[in-house]
Amino acid sequence: MHVPSLIAHKRDGGILAEKDIRWLIRGFVAGDVTEAQMSALAMAIFFRGMTVTETAILTSAMLESGERFCFAGEHPPVVDKHSTGGIGDKVSLILAPLVACCDCWIPMVSGRGLGITGGTLDKLESIPGFRVGLRIEEAQEQLKQMGVVMMGQTEQFCPADKKLYALRDVTGTVPSIPLITASIMSKKLAESLDRLVLDVKFGSGAFMKTRSQAEELAAAMKAVGEKMGVHVMAHINPMEEPLGHAVGNALEVVESLATMRGEGPPDLVALVLAQTETITGVSQEKLAGMLQSGMVFEMFSKLVTAQGGDASSLSDLAKIQAAPVVRDVFSAASGVVLRVDAGQVGQAALELGAGRGKASDRIDPRVGFDALIKVGQPVATGDRIARVHAADELSAERAAVALLSSLSVG
Numbered sequence: 001m002h003v004p005s006l007i008a009h010k011r012d013g014g015i016l017a018e019k020d021i022r023w024l025i026r027g028f029v030a031g032d033v034t035e036a037q038m039s040a041l042a043m044a045i046f047f048r049g050m051t052v053t054e055t056a057i058l059t060s061a062m063l064e065s066g067e068r069f070c071f072a073g074e075h076p077p078v079v080d081k082h083s084t085g086g087i088g089d090k091v092s093l094i095l096a097p098l099v100a101c102c103d104c105w106i107p108m109v110s111g112r113g114l115g116i117t118g119g120t121l122d123k124l125e126s127i128p129g130f131r132v133g134l135r136i137e138e139a140q141e142q143l144k145q146m147g148v149v150m151m152g153q154t155e156q157f158c159p160a161d162k163k164l165y166a167l168r169d170v171t172g173t174v175p176s177i178p179l180i181t182a183s184i185m186s187k188k189l190a191e192s193l194d195r196l197v198l199d200v201k202f203g204s205g206a207f208m209k210t211r212s213q214a215e216e217l218a219a220a221m222k223a224v225g226e227k228m229g230v231h232v233m234a235h236i237n238p239m240e241e242p243l244g245h246a247v248g249n250a251l252e253v254v255e256s257l258a259t260m261r262g263e264g265p266p267d268l269v270a271l272v273l274a275q276t277e278t279i280t281g282v283s284q285e286k287l288a289g290m291l292q293s294g295m296v297f298e299m300f301s302k303l304v305t306a307q308g309g310d311a312s313s314l315s316d317l318a319k320i321q322a323a324p325v326v327r328d329v330f331s332a333a334s335g336v337v338l339r340v341d342a343g344q345v346g347q348a349a350l351e352l353g354a355g356r357g358k359a360s361d362r363i364d365p366r367v368g369f370d371a372l373i374k375v376g377q378p379v380a381t382g383d384r385i386a387r388v389h390a391a392d393e394l395s396a397e398r399a400a401v402a403l404l405s406s407l408s409v410g
Contacts, residue, residue, distance in 0.1 A: 248368015
């Protein structure tokens with residue numbers, strides 16, 4: 001194979017053959033295709049796109065580059081969900097144990113936060129001792145025992161995606177529908193799923209800014225999933241204001257734990273119930289009863305213990321992960337809340353230390369916001385609109401100013 005010729009073919013709008021795509025991915029993982037060449041190919045794909053068939057082949061080649069889940073014999077349906085990211089989006093923390101209560105298996109392989117959107121792994125690691133670095137063999141055994149595992153991507157789990165994403169991140173080729181699709185779906189389909197629900201966000205706090213962009217991405221992922229034999233369903237959801245009342249790693253876990261006991265905010269509960277119903281077929285009424293009964297919290301506690309965490313710490317997590325500075329933020333106007341800009345809140349949380357500007361950054365699990373006011377709520381001058389959790393007074397002051405600028409009252 002002559003790599004420059006394949007790059008030029010895609011650059012000029014050509015369609016890559018299956019054997020060429022598979023050879024390129026194998027060569028890239030082996031080091032025979034250079035990073036410069038793969039970067040050039042990614043840019044050609046960015047401008048020229050890919051057909052559904054090309055994208056499906058790319059996805060297949062990427063998932064086949066490493067380990068994957070393998071289930072032998074009779075077993076329950078294997079299902080999962082994927083969110084394209086949002087501010088305060090802690091749905092996975094609640095959905096995974098809820099699904100496990102519905103006689104389904106959910107092998108949830110998640111990622112870390114980057115930029116203003118949080119990562120499930122970072123949230124889980126705010127629980128003392130929780131271990132996300134499981135081997136595939138461990139994960140499969142845990143699934144057999146309790147029906148749920150929440151883990152990170154191993155070194156040998158879709159290594160092609162890991163290498164390619166690192167290049168896309170530094171070459172301006174992240175916002176490509178075929179490349180996004182192949183990245184997400186290769187990891188999810190390596191879980192050997194029967195059903196997958198996609199939560200595709202759009203708005204100020206999401207990667208996709210418009211509904212049409214979100215619909216385009218959802219359609220691409222559904223098409224690839226169906227072509228590869230997985231039933232894929234998509235929910236398109238706005239991300240104009242933060243989900244729930246908490247933004248920040250430990251703070252979101254605390255809110256999730258309350259939701260698992262039937263005490264969650266309505267917008268968060270609605271998404272959890274809708275997505276769980278979609279992949280399990282269990283009615284939302286029955287699912288809501290499971291949350292109210294406390295059985296989901298019990299399942300999550302067992303999950304924490306199974307993965308090395310201290311389940312006894314869950315009731316005291318707010319104290320264990322208490323930030324040095326906690327400050328109320330008060331409204332400067334009276335009226336009805338018209339906007340709580342998710343993007344601005346996410347940026348403020350990032351600057352507090354709750355997120356990463358680059359992959360190597362360390363996060364502070366203690367910081368963020370809670371008691372966030374919601375759009376549509378009445379407010380008077382001097383009413384509390386949120387609490388800031390910060391590492392120091394200066395950070396708290398800056399975050400309070402940023403939060404106030406995200407709010408519109410009319």
